[in-house]
Amino acid sequence: MFSEFIQNPVHLMSFLVLFPFFSAMLLAWMKGSFWQSWIVRWSSLLLMLTSLLLAFQTSWRPHLFFILPHLHWITTLGDLIITLFLFWIFLKKGTRKELWILSLLIFQTIILLYTDWVLGLKTTPFPFYLDSFSIIMILIIGVIGGLICIYAIPYMKTYHNHHPHLPDHRRRFFFLFFLFLSAMTGIVISNDLSWLLLFWEITTLCCFLLIGYADDAEARKNAFLALGYNLIGSLGIVITLWILAEMHQKPSLTHIISLGKLGAILGLLAAALLALAGLAKSAQLPFSSWLTGAMVAPTPVSALLHSSTMVNAGVFLILKLAPIFHAHIALGESLSFIGGITFLISSIIALNQSNIKRMLAYSTISNLGLIVACAGIGTPEAIWAAIFLIIFHAIAKALLFQTVGTVEHQIGSRDIETMDGLWIRHRGLTLALILGTLGMFLVPFGMLISKWACLQTFIHSSPILALLLVFGSAPTLFFWSKWMGKLISPPSTPSEITLDSSLVSKDTWFSIGMLMILTLVACFLFPAISHFWVDPYLGLTMSSLGPWTLHHPLFLWVTLILLLILPAGFFFLAPSYKTVTPYLCGLNIPATTSNAQFQGSLGQIHTVQIRNYYLTSYFKEKSLLKIGQVLGIIFLLIMILINFHHWKLSTPFLPPPVWNSNSPSWLHLGMVALLFFISAPILGALLTGFDRIVTARIQNRYGPPLLQPFYDILKLWNKQTSVVNPMQIFYVWGFVLFMLLTGFIFFSGESLLLVIFSMMLGSLFLTLAAFSTPSPYSHLGAERELIQMMAYEPLLLLTALGMDLSTGSFQIQTIATSHYPLLYQLPGFFLGFLMLLTIKLRKSPFDLSTSHHGHQELVKGLTTEFSGSLLALIEIGHWYENIILLGILCLFILHWPWEILLTVLTFLFIFEILIDNTYARFTWEKTLQTAWIVAALFGGSNLLFLFYYHSINVRP
């Protein structure tokens, strides 16, 4: 009986919906905190195990439909109960300001009752079904949701200890948690829209009650906001039901999809209205403010809303409808613009946030925007990317929110500025935070794999979206990295002592630890996830099997392994070093324990205060949000209204990228690696020597010998290495190693995008090295370096995109063997790349973070605290970087005869030196502005031109 039960997916699935419901009831009934924790713990474990079991049971079955006895009255009854309940709450707690919500509620109920009782809905033969996408969602809900429940036990205990004035409603809290999970599972398996609506409303209700948990004015206000926006969304579903009933169609998702694919107005309109529901639920512009308002809730609620439930329901529904958007470009494009704009605007707004939970919230909104954009594109590759975004985002965000919640309880603040030195104060939690952060934006972790896939698809279907993506990911890099910098920097005030790790309970560690493991495992196993669950889904819905897989995840794994063994290598092979005080113009106070105090000119003692950049003078949250909302509303209206017109638009999709799958031989790879390892520093040093001579001649001097850079490096190598924080050594080695790896990837002809991502990882290590010291000069340098990275990243990514558009592949091998010099097709990108080169070579108008000819403290920023062999290593790493960049430059003009090529390169190099010597340094604002304008103007116009040129040529 038992074995039969666990082998039948139908039983397992019903169990997954009913069991949390049952636990919820039990929790509502049971008193006493012992039993409460006991039930929560074991139910969560059981939930996790069952969802895993279901996943393995069904991994080889494409999809299943379920027949259910006629239970239609349940949905109507459920909807009515929810409405009455909301009505009651409204009478009790609502204010006049929230009257619009009430009227929305009444309006919705009237339509629903009219549809149900007057028109009468047709019944769907299969109200529920299960495919591998649902399975993935069930896994996320079960495993991550379960872990969050376990985490919530100790969290809520501490929460009530910290807020003794709040009434203890923990029974209600856990009841809502499990009800939430049950309803979420319901959403992902519903085929019948009336069932979907019921579960949808339950999640809205749970969300509303959980946000309002603290029951003060702020919580109430935000809870009602969330309720109102979500009701606008569910109005979309209700109207869909009404239209379908009016037209005597079955209210089933599969039916709508097949109608929509055929281009029936009914299907398209339904898709647009359902997408509206999804957009509201996943907090896209113009609805985004409810999710940022939801921050007032206890942290487990945020973790639940952001990772495994609520917002995922929205993108799930939109992704389900992706085949329709794929077939109807006008509808799909307007949807993906909403997503793209949300991505760009909310990641810029995230720059401004010093409240960590708000920063995380904006990052969630932006990532969901990306998923929506993918759904709007709707190609198999885009859906692949979107599904992986959901998976990786859920894991990383759950990890981040849980850890941030724990940290908040320990240090009593959510302000990023108070988190400095967390690495020294609490190793374990910081490690979790760093892993979560890495998981959000860096190669080789999941989110980046998906972003990579997004870039690859967007460039072949919608160049404007690709531009939005390119500009939106640059701020992402900035805000995550500066947060990481804050975490690893030493504490600025001596009073900040080590936190008591015994205060973090076992349940918390279990949950955080599991998520950390999941982050790593998901990275290693993503090809397997793709093969067993994502590809079958694509095969089923898009009838194309495994369209986009990384043919060589090899380099990703190498990067991951390097990242994992680097710390080990550091601890076992640490070189000898001397510890010194940070550079504070010699004014350090020798006798104090803190590194960061100095004596002012009148003898008073100052403590160094280092704050991050938030760029608030430049990007303004309020006005950006307003622009975003207006754009969101416009595109929303377009999305709905566009369906009333028959558009004869041909899809300008370019053919998907070509993958040459000839695997390179090991011998060849080894040779390339060795050659790059040895020759790049030599070439780099010669170039620097040349640079110095030319500079001297421009200044009417004689200048140093050509080999001077070698002498400098060899001298530095033999000097004593002094550090302020031994971790500097680790980060500098990381920088050099990843630059080496980048060069290796480049010269072995792998994907250009991978080269760029890996280069970013290397550069990040350098800024972390500077962040790990308490010196204000190196912090300033590091932040400015990050601003520079934010400035040039779009240029770099656009170059790769342009090369792909021109040659049809991101593989450097293919790009290098194109039949014509790419410069002819990519003049705009070439100009952009020259600008990037000026920034990267640290040439004058853009040498914000550190400079080759600086005599003042500030311009040495990044390298202030390095000496001896570390300084030498930084210089060598920089040479590696330069050679890679020159390599990319060569790709533009590879077809010319070598003597012309050499002349052009020399000319360009001298041109750079000339600029270096004739321009005054820009401010960071101007740097950012110039770089982005150049990227948008030259890169963007070239991109658009090339895209339409190709799409005309491909389809006569």
Next chain:
Amino acid sequence: MNFLKKSPWILHYDASSCNGCDIEVLACLTPIYDVERLGIINTGNPKHADILLITGAINAQNQSVVQTLYEQMPAPKVVVAIGACALSGGIFSQCYNLHQGVDSTIPVDIYVPGCAARPEAIIDGVLQAVACFNQKQTIRSNQKRTSHGIKLDSHH
């Protein structure tokens, strides 16, 4: 081969100079003298520097600063005192707040006299300082051999 000879990087500190010597130090960087020919760079950062050039005498206010800067320079390092003031206090030697020459505070390797010291003399001083490195490097490598594998600490 000792590459310290070929790339001596300088930290210039103005203790309480009248600015006469400072200007002469900076004159060395101009096209006329162009010390970069000799691989000399003015770094402005003790952690990058090999040679500490001090102009002016040490006074009560800056004594600890000079000590800290000297402490923060990585070994091997050399100190060059420039001008009469840095040598002995010069015309300021009777001032109430002076500790006299630089060697009252940190060990000085090369003394460059003059008021102000001429750029040629300063360059000559730097090159003589470079010669000191050989000696210092040998001492350091001997020390390294005896304390191999032990992390050197600042309190030595």
